[in-house]
Amino acid sequence: MCGIAGFVSGTRHLDPKSVPVVLEQLKHRGPDDKGWLTYSPDHLRTGREWNGDGDCAGDVLLLHRRLAIIDVTAAGWQPMSSSDGRYHLIYNGEIYNYRELRTELQRLGHVFHTQTDSEVLLAAYAEWGADALPRFVGMFAFAVLDTKERRLFLARDCFGIKPLYYAASGDYFAFASEITALLELTSTRRRANPPALLLYLRHGLSDQGIDTLLCGVNQLPAAHYMEVELSAPAVLRTVRYWRPRLYDCGLSFDEAAERLRELFIGSVRLHLRSDVPLGAALSGGIDSSAIVTAMRLVDPSLEIHTFSYIADDPLLSEERWVDLAATSAGAIVHKLHPTPTELVDDFEDLIKVQEEPFASTSIYAGHRVLRQAAQAGIKVMLDGQGADELLGGYRYYLGARFASLLRQHNYRDALRLLRNASTLPGSGILSVLFCSADYMIPKKWQAPFRALLAKEFTPRWVNRAWFSQYDAGIGHTNYCSEPDVLRATLLRTITETSLPHLLRYEDRNAMAFSIENRVPFLTVPLAEFILSLPESYIIALDGTSKAVFRAAMRGLVPDPILNRRDKIGRSTPEHKWLFAVDQWVQGLLGSEVAASMPCFDLGVMHREWERIRDGKQAFDSRIWRWLNVIRWSHQFEVEYT
Numbered sequence: 001m002c003g004i005a006g007f008v009s010g011t012r013h014l015d016p017k018s019v020p021v022v023l024e025q026l027k028h029r030g031p032d033d034k035g036w037l038t039y040s041p042d043h044l045r046t047g048r049e050w051n052g053d054g055d056c057a058g059d060v061l062l063l064h065r066r067l068a069i070i071d072v073t074a075a076g077w078q079p080m081s082s083s084d085g086r087y088h089l090i091y092n093g094e095i096y097n098y099r100e101l102r103t104e105l106q107r108l109g110h111v112f113h114t115q116t117d118s119e120v121l122l123a124a125y126a127e128w129g130a131d132a133l134p135r136f137v138g139m140f141a142f143a144v145l146d147t148k149e150r151r152l153f154l155a156r157d158c159f160g161i162k163p164l165y166y167a168a169s170g171d172y173f174a175f176a177s178e179i180t181a182l183l184e185l186t187s188t189r190r191r192a193n194p195p196a197l198l199l200y201l202r203h204g205l206s207d208q209g210i211d212t213l214l215c216g217v218n219q220l221p222a223a224h225y226m227e228v229e230l231s232a233p234a235v236l237r238t239v240r241y242w243r244p245r246l247y248d249c250g251l252s253f254d255e256a257a258e259r260l261r262e263l264f265i266g267s268v269r270l271h272l273r274s275d276v277p278l279g280a281a282l283s284g285g286i287d288s289s290a291i292v293t294a295m296r297l298v299d300p301s302l303e304i305h306t307f308s309y310i311a312d313d314p315l316l317s318e319e320r321w322v323d324l325a326a327t328s329a330g331a332i333v334h335k336l337h338p339t340p341t342e343l344v345d346d347f348e349d350l351i352k353v354q355e356e357p358f359a360s361t362s363i364y365a366g367h368r369v370l371r372q373a374a375q376a377g378i379k380v381m382l383d384g385q386g387a388d389e390l391l392g393g394y395r396y397y398l399g400a401r402f403a404s405l406l407r408q409h410n411y412r413d414a415l416r417l418l419r420n421a422s423t424l425p426g427s428g429i430l431s432v433l434f435c436s437a438d439y440m441i442p443k444k445w446q447a448p449f450r451a452l453l454a455k456e457f458t459p460r461w462v463n464r465a466w467f468s469q470y471d472a473g474i475g476h477t478n479y480c481s482e483p484d485v486l487r488a489t490l491l492r493t494i495t496e497t498s499l500p501h502l503l504r505y506e507d508r509n510a511m512a513f514s515i516e517n518r519v520p521f522l523t524v525p526l527a528e529f530i531l532s533l534p535e536s537y538i539i540a541l542d543g544t545s546k547a548v549f550r551a552a553m554r555g556l557v558p559d560p561i562l563n564r565r566d567k568i569g570r571s572t573p574e575h576k577w578l579f580a581v582d583q584w585v586q587g588l589l590g591s592e593v594a595a596s597m598p599c600f601d602l603g604v605m606h607r608e609w610e611r612i613r614d615g616k617q618a619f620d621s622r623i624w625r626w627l628n629v630i631r632w633s634h635q636f637e638v639e640y641t
Contacts, residue, residue, distance in 0.1 A: 001516035003029030003065040004079070004090040006143055006175035006186050006232040009151060010172040014061055014185065019050045022063055022181045029092070029177060030065025032072070036060040037079040037088055044088075046079060059230050060145055060152065064090040066336060067371055068333045070098070071115035071379060072275050080118050082112070082126055086148050093140030093162045094178055094516065096270035101135060128174055130225055133241050137270060137523055141177065141220075152228040158242045159386070159494065159522045160222030161503050165214055179217055179567045181356045185637060191215040191639045194470035197599060201625055203476045204359035207500040213356050222500065229327070231573040242524065243490060249532040256533055257551035263529055264552065266296040267520040271382055272302070277429070279378035281307035282331070284321025284569050286546060287384030287393070289328075289561050290553050291520060295382065297556060298327040304331040307381075309365040313573040320559055323514045328558050334376060338368050344584050351438040351635050353512040357507055357628035360599075360621045361572040367509045372623055374513035385506055386521040387451075388491045388569075390530045391546040392538040395427050395567060397486065399435020401539040404485040406440065413541055420543040427543070427610035438478045439485050461604040461622075486535045494527065575612075575619040582613060588627050593634040598624070 003026030005012045021033050035109045038047045038058035045058075065077040080089045095101070098117035103125055106112070110123045117138075124132040125144050130153070139161035144153045154175060155163045166175040167186045176182040181605035183190065196211045210218040220226055223242040228237060249256060268291060280295065282288045295304055305328075308322045319335070326333045343364055350367055351357075373381055388394050392401070398421050405414035445530065476497070484490045493499055503519075521527075521536050530538075537548040544550070550562045578585055588594065589605055605626060611617035632638065 001029070001067040001069055001094060001511070002090075002092045002380055003027075003177045003181070003511075004141065004143060005063040005181050005534065006090065006152070007061040008173040008228055008536070009059050009231060010171035010233045012169075014172075015073055016050075016052055018248045019061070019063065021333050022176070022184050023050065023065060025181045025184060026063070026065040026177060028514055030067045030208050030515050032068040033066035033074070033077055035064045035066075035078050037090075037303065038206075039088070039147065044147070046081075048077075050496050062088065062090045062143065062145060062259060067379070067514055067516060069094065069274055069276055070117050076116040076118060079121055080124055086146065087120065087122060087126055087630055088145040088147070089125075089142060089254050091118050091121055091140065092144035093138060093142065093157065094137040095121055095136050095140065096273055096609070097135075097137040099273075114181065120483065128153075128237070129342065130241060132227065133522070137525075138613060139519070139522075139620075143175065150230040152230065153225065154220060154228070155225035155241075156222055158222045158223045158524055159503065159519075159527075160500050161507065162520060163504065163507055163524060164220045165212070165296055166218055166220060166226075167237060168234045168470070170234050170369075173228050173236070175220075175545040178338060179214065181214065182217060182532055188214070189639060190637055191641075192599070192633075194467055194599070195472045197629070198458070198462070198467050199476060200357055200471040201622070202458065202631065204621060204625060205497060205501060206358075206474055207504050208496065209300060213632075219379075222495065229309060241277065244531055245528050246487075246522075247528075247532050248534075249529065253535075253537055253551070256537055257548050260526075260548055261552040261556075262525075263526045264290070264549075265297065266292050267523050267526055268382070269298045269489070270523075271520045272298055274380045276379040276383065277305075277377060277387040278302075278380045279307060280331075280382045281366075281373075281384070282308045282325060282333075283384070283568075284318035284548065284561070285384070285519065285567075286553070286561060286564065287387035287570055288525075288556065289321070289325035289557050290382055290549075291382050292329045292559060293553075293556050294520075295392070296331075304329060305334060305373070305378060306331045307334045307369045307376075308336070309369050309570055309572075310337050311573060312336050312339075312570065313576065316568055316571045316573055318637045321564070325556050325561060336368050338365060338572075341581040342368075343577055347631065348635065351628070351631050353461055354505065354508045355636075356504075356537075357502065357625065357632050358623055361386070361574045361577060362509070362570045363505045363509070364386070365570045365572050366505065367512070370509045370513050370517070371580050372514055374515055375551075378515065379517045380518060381510060381516050382520060384521060385502055385519045386494065386527075387497045387501060387546075387549075389502075390490060390521060390527055391549050392490065393545050393567065395424070395431070397489065397545065398424075398427060398543060399434050399437075399440055399541060400480075400486040400489040401535060402432055403436040403439040403485065404487075404535055407483045407485060416541050417539075418545060420541065424543050437479075439480050439489065441479065443477055443479050449632045461601050461624075461626075463599055463601050480597045484535060486538060487531060490538070491531060551606060574624060578623060579613055585609065585623070585627065588630050591630065591634075594630045597630065598640050599629075 141162040141164035
């Protein structure tokens, strides 16, 4: 797990003074070592310490910061070169099946000199090229310089667990693990991207496709690779190398549960490969409890440390479930109780860590969990991210399931699901109906439908005139024309909407404290198997989510956790926190920075906050999004013209 960056010169050359700055900016992603490489046809140089102008000559610069997880010796130093000197790698991530791939490559004649997964990745690319990518079980963003073909190859893992940003113009190409480092390497202006900004402000969504909230700063999408010719660095060839393979498993419910259990435990076993201490985030829900208890099953002697955010609000506290799961797994429990004052104190640092605005204060809870893990000496954490998106864990998936039954003209079961959903905590008939309508109403009717329910795409606190100048679109819609609405929605949320920004939050929070965050639910075999299951295996007609996974975990996870009907997760009392720091909220809304931002109607925002604070209007996370964008604009000096 590391930080990477690079620059390909066209007619413009890199300022050598930016190199030590970038290496320092990425230090938190890799505090254990650093390295650089410069290349042109007549020379190739590498080193640890940057010596200034003399080291900057060349067509290509590669930079690396190392977080040592597998083979922590100096043998894992990067940039790593192939034995014949043709290929040169910088890599951020972890290939969990590196041992199996190493054995296969040895049979093909490759000789290895380290115990690292990095050397396996490099050999796999040398052997198979881009065809190596589907063979990897893991998370990665990497770049390989091919000096024979004079080409730079960049790739990102199937789910986008690890980040890779880039910027290109007529005279250069640059990339980095983080936006701040990329901006240091380039002359890109920090201009707001209006369509992406509106999507975030209205729906809390970001990390959609190649877009970021800054114009000219792009990201390589998940499951894609890119080739850059050194002779023409602004000409980019981007290829999608993986799409989920959709098929029908043909298994009974019990057979599917048994197979899912095998796949899940196998994934956890792979994710435990590490030469440094491991821990786990434990919320007390089904997913994190399953990971912790599977860790114990895989390695009965493992010292398991769990880290949990505990809400002070009794309605949101998961403490009793955390204690039950930890006791069952024989884990050492660490708990924390953040306060609204601590949120304010940490807010500026959190904006810096995330680099773009984020959806809710639950991200702060995750930030604190990882900080506590680092303080306990943990360098690798396992997390349940992706399970809700694959297994229908959020309440709005009930609407997708209901819409599927309607599309399939199965009205009796649809009515049964609706009745049962009304009894679930945090659900109700109206919410299910509204969500299902969102999936079924065509896009051209979405705007009037939302206006009727006071859920406009562009609410009154948005300056519509400013966004219209930039052709900011109608907004996000969940409309789905397929008969299997739930399965199509699950696929969309893991590849396009929900999961991409959640993975960004987790990556930034973990790497801020030099921790590798692993997500055992996100492997291709596991994801494709879940997507092959009938929708009734995901959400049963009694409204039970993750039905087949609950069955798969019987006898491993304590029954009271598997029988839970509520959905809390890492929820924070966001409204109470913000009410408690009302003066701080008003100060941000009344700041000079806010007044200078043309995307807002500040008068409406002030009135809405006062009505919400006084209990005259419903609270939602739009308030948090306002505050995020204001402080992000100030800290990153974002331009709006």
